[in-house]
Amino acid sequence: MPLASTDQCQWRCSAEGCGKQWPTRLQFRTRTINPTGCPECWKRRNRAPGPGESLADLNPALARQFRRNLSRPGRGPDTLRPQSHDLCEWECAQGHFWPAKLANRTNGRGCSDCTGHGRSPFECNVAMLVEAASGLSVELDHRLHLPGRRQDRFDLYLPQPLPGLLIDLDPEWTHNRPGSLERDTAKTVAALAAGLDVERIRSRGLPPVPVHGFFHNEAGPGVNPHDWAEAVGTVLRRRGLPWRQLTAAETTAALMKGAHLWERAVAGPATSALDVVPHLEEEFVANLTKPGRAPGRMPPGCNDLCQWRCRKPDCGHEWKAAIASRVLDGRSCPECGHARVGAANSRPGPGESLAETNPSMAEELIEVIDHPGWTALDLFPTSNKACRWRCPAPSCRFEYPAPPSRRTGQSSGCPRCARQRTAAARVRPKPGKSLQDVYPNIAGELLEVTDEPHLTAKDIRPSSTKPCWWSCSKPSCPGRWEATPDQRTRRRGTGKRCPVCHPPRKSPTRT
Structure with a gap:
């Protein structure tokens, strides 16, 4: 069946412990915007949680980042389920505030300002401290295609000495989520199986990666870049690689270099969507795919779905569209587009206008009521647009409204003259x-x-x-x-006759 099929189908929820069956059309399940799902799970996500079902009970680390509920201000981590669709405000460990739905946060979406194209300020600072203390080159966000897996990212990569060393940093605030340990383990196993040299440094308190013979490195707690750089230094010294203690001035210079590196990472693309189409900033409302990310930080070909509002005062229509469709395809407000297409379709071609096909009637046109500035050259003879006309008769000059189609189809003219002709014909x-x-x-x-x-x-x-x-x-x-x-x-013989020949009779006077 095609994805947009209107066939009614029976569905069964795949969520563990649910198994609810419900009927709905295929097109509602497969549409891009707001696809439907299990109604029972939807109710369960949005009703008040029972004991042990709240966000505070199931994900306390995420609950600590909660600041306020924007959808329902009275509900917080104790009264929200982890898969609730309430829009909330969050604060990350780096002090950034941003709005996001709770379900998206539970499913792994993090701070929009801390996702600098696979980098974070924490990683930038650690990399620059390691580079300064070891004298080795350090690459951030090194990406590899391991056998049987999608593209994997490693936080730090030291290409020297050969064949190079991959280091992953696992702070608690990003690696204590459900499923994080399984993902870290699978990634480590795949890298070791591919013959790569891998080290992981995990925040103190996190469980070690359960890989036989894999050395467990710890740092923290917290995200102090000095502590994590020292943990990397321990790994390098164990391998016989150079490492020295930095002076206060060298530490400050390394951290400044890390700050500049982070600024470049989050500065967005070299050419943003606003550089190509500047007026998008006036129409931008929200990024629905990545909340908090504005057009100035999106490339022209970005596929993020955004909410837009027409900047024309007489329109104000809101719609959803990907940034690429607006920048590369040149699409704008659909309501204004419909109006432009309708106006273009209503304009006659050469030799088709009212002025060319019926010049005598065109001379009577005063104005097109809903389209100021239009003339008889802009109208079809069969147009239904309301117009104002003036009777050409010198004794009348009456003004009246009517569409050209009514005048052309029925050959009607001035209604006042028509009434006079009708009255005259009646007598x-x-x-x-x-x-x-x-x-x-x-x-x-x-x-x-x-x-x-x-x-x-x-x-x-x-x-x-x-x-x-x-x-x-x-x-x-x-x-x-x-x-x-x-x-x-009326009555012959008694009708009103000549008063001279037939003077009125006088009534006799009674005595």
């Missing part, structure tokens, strides 16, 4: 139904329609209520009067 008579057709004698007496002098007897209905002026059809009668066509035609 116009049908063929053969006008005043001229039905009452030609009465139509012959019409002089004019009072409010609309341009209308004739063919343009009005017999039932019209428009006031009109009439003239008596008798040659010798000077009668002129005002009446509606409805009054003239």
